[in-house]
Amino acid sequence: GASTITQQTAKNLFLWPARSWLRKGLEAWFTVLLEIFWSKDRILEVYLNIVEMGDGIYGAEAAARAYWGKGAREVSLPQAALLASALPNPRRWSPLAPNNYMRIRQAAILRTVAQMQRQAAGQAPAEE
Numbered sequence: 001g002a003s004t005i006t007q008q009t010a011k012n013l014f015l016w017p018a019r020s021w022l023r024k025g026l027e028a029w030f031t032v033l034l035e036i037f038w039s040k041d042r043i044l045e046v047y048l049n050i051v052e053m054g055d056g057i058y059g060a061e062a063a064a065r066a067y068w069g070k071g072a073r074e075v076s077l078p079q080a081a082l083l084a085s086a087l088p089n090p091r092r093w094s095p096l097a098p099n100n101y102m103r104i105r106q107a108a109i110l111r112t113v114a115q116m117q118r119q120a121a122g123q124a125p126a127e128e
Contacts, residue, residue, distance in 0.1 A: 007031045009047040053083060053090045067095050081109040 010030035053063035085105035
């Protein structure tokens with residue numbers, strides 16, 4: 001909770017899961033290094049390939065295969081949004097049995113994606 005994508009990437013890539021001040025200090029150091037040497041796109045790419053998305057399921061590709069039997073490029077936008085909605089607690093929440101909270105997050109993610117697509121196409125954002 002309350003960690004940035006870069007912090008989570010640093011922790012998952014270089015460090016151990018236990019909570020300690022030493023680990024937090026090293027996480028901060030690695031986070032700075034990642035921000036200096038990697039682009040935002042690279043950080044997000046690595047994060048999506050190493051993030052835990054279920055018990056023993058690491059990365060978007062593995063999650064897509066485990067949950068829907070297809071590659072990450074083949075999942076639908078609603079399925080991808082469900083995967084993202086499970087990220088606060090992927091061992092407890094499953095995209096195959098989404099709870100109310102996950103459905104609300106999925107809808108918010110889909111609205112954000114639609115807004116970003118409109119902006120990329122040069123259209124004004126829709127009124128809410």
